[in-house]
Structures are given as C-alpha cells and as structure tokens.
Amino acid sequence: MTEGPTLGELGEFAVIDAITAGRRHGDAVRVGPGDDAAVLDAPDGRVVASTDMLVQGRHFRLDWSSPEQVGRKAIAQNAADIEAMGAVPTGFLVAFGAPVDTPASAVTALSDGLSAEAARAGASIIGGDLVASPQWTVSVTALGDLAGRPAVLRSGASAGDVVAVAGELGRSGAGYALLDAGAAEPALAALVDRHLVPQPPYGQGARAARAGATAMTDVSDGLIIDLRQLAAASGVGIDLHTARLAADRDALTAAAVALGADPWAWIFGGGEDHALVACFPAAAVLPQGWRLIGAVTAEHDGVTVDGGGWTGRPGWDSFG
C-alpha cells in the first residue's frame, strides 16, 4: 500500500489547503478556515464553549482506531459537553499535532472523520491548527448556542428530582475491555465500535432543557464519578436503581460472559459513552429518548446504588 507524501514533504500550508478545499460549512459560518480566525453566528448573544485534548497512546491507539475514527471520537466527546449544557453545537475548532513523517493521507482521513461527525452533530469545522508533535494529539474546542434558554448547570438538582439518561451506558467500557483482551468475536464488534466512536444522543441536550431539566452532565469519566460531581455541585445525593438499568446490563451480558467480567463495572465506571444524564422535577414529563434511572435525595452522601455504596471503580482520572 502506498501512503503517499508525508506532512514534512508537503508542508503545513499545502496540507491545510488539501484538507480544507471543498469542505462545505453551515450557514452559521460567516468566515471559515483560512484567515487568522473564524467568525461564527452566536444568535443567542452568548456562546457555549468547551475544550478536550486527546493524546495518542492515552486516549486512543492507532492500532485500534482508524484516523477517521479518531476524528469522529474527538468531535463526539466535545459535542456531548455542549449538549450537556442544554445547547446545540454550532462549530468546532481542531488543533492537530502529528509527527513530520505522518502520511498526509492519514491527516485527510482524520479530517474526514472530524467533518462527518461535526455534520452529525449539526455543525461544521470552522478553524484549526496543524503542527509537528512527537505523537498524534487532537485538541478540539466546541462552540454552541442556547437559543435563549438558561444553561443547564451541574448545580441545579434538588431533592425529589428524578434522574434520567439519554443514550447508552457501559458500551464503551465493554468495547475497551474487549480490545484490551484481544477478543474479536464478530457478535461483539458493535461494542468495540462504540468505544472507538461514541454516539452521544445529539439533540437530547436541548430537548432536556426544554423539558425543564434542573441539572445535566455527560458520561465521560464514568457514571458514578460524573454524577458525584453533579451531586456535589448541587448539594444533594443521588441513588441509582439497578432495576432501571437492566436493558444496559442485558446488552453487555455476552461481552461479560466472554471476558468473565462484571457488566455493572462498565455501566457505573466505564465512562466514554457520552450519554447525557440529567435531573428533572418529579412532575416533569421525560422527553422521548430519556429513561428514568434513579432519584435525587437530600442526603449529602454522593452517589449510591440501590441505596448502598458502590465499591467498584467509579471512573477515570487523567493521571490515574
């Protein structure tokens, strides 16, 4: 297989020209890539913004992920942060570092993944940077719009609220465990795919906000650890009900049997599914796509499971 010229052979400007040529931008993009900065509509008069960095060997492996999958994952996890505020993504900026001997075709494939996932999230790549780095490093900033609504913070939950989730839980953790074990059963490939490219429930953040969500976050580090932060910010406790999570457990049973693992460890501590988890007033009608998984309590004892402590790993720490 010929991989074509490298970044070093083509140079920064030629590669940027190649990956930006012919890209279509949404109507919200007044000035796209190619000038000193982009200009993006912010119709609300406020802009929502979040940034995440993915480092090769730490957040992805190029022997597991294709360049396109790396790009899709980087956009998906940042888009989920915008959704978790009750906003909709409007644009993404991508700074990318790679070794000088990286084939330019790999950067084009990464760029294809970035653009495809941005389109799925309803937005465009509006700007970026391309530099030399010892390993691949992808740093994405996502921008979004609240359409006049208040932002849904982590701090708004009250005792008596219900806890609900949109999207899937535990799939990414199971997929990682399968990859790590070298288990390649075709029947389990969908879980691996979910680890390589998470599927946030696009549109559900704004839908939850319109339905009256009092607090929201996305499941990035692990359900328990992410809800601990929400509970601490709100000054409440949260109790999760395993009976309400049976569908997630059932979806993971085959992988758990194959690996001799506990599916609940993936559901509660796996992270990287980028599902949305939110609190709603007990009287609220949950929007379509949301399912009840627990309750907000007055006890300041963090997050419990069926009323008891969770003794497994609660999630991921960047330096753990």
Place this chain on the structure above:
Amino acid sequence: MTEGPTLGELGEFAVIDAITAGRRHGDAVRVGPGDDAAVLDAPDGRVVASTDMLVQGRHFRLDWSSPEQVGRKAIAQNAADIEAMGAVPTGFLVAFGAPVDTPASAVTALSDGLSAEAARAGASIIGGDLVASPQWTVSVTALGDLAGRPAVLRSGASAGDVVAVAGELGRSGAGYALLDAGAAEPALAALVDRHLVPQPPYGQGARAARAGATAMTDVSDGLIIDLRQLAAASGVGIDLHTARLAADRDALTAAAVALGADPWAWIFGGGEDHALVACFPAAAVLPQGWRLIGAVTAEHDGVTVDGGGWTGRPGWDSFG
C-alpha cells in the same frame, strides 16, 4: 528546592480545583470553569474564534522558558489572531497535556501565566482540559467580539492601499538566535524576553478596523510569508520599504553584530513577534501606534522589498 506533589500524585480533579480556585473572571463570563462547558457573552451576535497548539521542543523549550512564560506566549499568540480580525478577545480555553510526573506547582505557574496574559489582553480563561501527555502540549482557543463591525479579512486589500504595522518586528527572531547561540549579554536580554513572551499590540486590531483597515493579519510565521498569504488572498502585490523599517533594524543592530547576523533576516523572516500588519486606503489617517512600511501594488508578484525579490528565508513552516 522542593517541587511538591506531581500531577499523578494529586490527580486531575485536585489539580484543576487548585488552579481554578480564586480566579476572577470578567463580567462577560456567565459560566466559568467547572461545568461541562463555559458560557460567554457574545454581544455582537457573532463570535470570532481561533486555535493554536504549542508543543514542547517544537514551539518552546522548558530550559529556555519558565512555565509562566509558556502560558503567556500561548495566550499572546492566540489573542493576536483575534486582534488581526479587528476584534477584541473575550475569553480563552486552554487544553494542557503534561507528563504524569510533572510537579503540580509547574502547572500552577503555567496557569498564572495564562491568566495574567489573558488579563493583559482584556479577557479571562473560561475553560480547559488537563490530560497526561509524553511532553508539554498547550492548545489555546481564543474567542472575541467584533462590536458590530465587519471582520477585517486577509482578502480586502486593493492596489493603492498603504501597508502599516503596529508592534515590533524582528525581536522574536533575534531573541531566538541569541538563545540558540547561548549568547547571554544582559544588554540583549530584552530581545530574548520578546522571543519567550511576544507582546502583541493589544487593542490595535479594533483600532485599525475603526480606521478603515481593508485587510489585516498578525506576524506569526514571518513578515514576508504572512504578507504573501494576504497578497494572494487579496489578488494584489505588496512592496515593503526598508527605509520605513530603519527603527526595527536599529533595534537589532547590537544583536546582529554580536552574532554576525543580518538583522533584515529577522525582520522579514523571523516571525513570532505577533505584530499586526494591515492595509489602509491611501487617504486613511493611520491610528496612533501604526507606522507606514509599504504599499499595495497591482502586480500579482507576491511580496517585494524595495521593488525587488526577497531571497532570504520568508518564514516558518510547521513541518519545515
């Protein structure tokens, strides 16, 4: 000297708590660090956005720069991109990667530099990410506001316009050469400081826009290479006049003598000064702080110097 606990010993969340505690935000920051995303005022109804990644060993060296200087440089160069659109910076997001054994105190010092330079630029750090990485990597996204004005693009220059600059030229290139040669004369320390922490002329981007600038960019890769891009985007040529740049040459003479170097190479090809260079209609009154350095011509022959070609290095390529 005790360096205290490392990132790995404290963990991601404790370090983030330590560097965000007590930071003050500007009035434009509705939601600062600590939630899934930040919320920033965008009073114009559009937001200007740019991103740059700095990689240790490529864009800075920790044996040359203090962590605080790295932070200040990262903000300054991104702020200059916002200024170059005729906008004012309103907020910065910073994704930072570092080895697990990095002293947390170094990250605090980096954060101090980020915040101090953001304040100089008139804005705040509104969000970020902290991850493990084999080397220091700082990725900044700058956001800005146009206050109702059109963005000043690279493509708006016309034959007959004048070319003017705000800020200094060649200092960063001279400072780099001094560092690279191990030349440590105290009399030349100011040039080294300029390389380690560029000083964009904050506020001059908006001032140029109000004065009618037709095209603008910042000097990041090198005066010639940056103006070539502007000239190509505008479909014009640019001729620079060395007689108008005598003050820059004079400021570099001592360093040039010390190193046996040509000061014009730093002025025309040095880059990283993050001065602003703009075109104005010939009849415009240049704002205070701007000085005439050349003219826009109808010939599509790129950038010339005193009517002839520039045969030196035109600037920097990320993969060169």
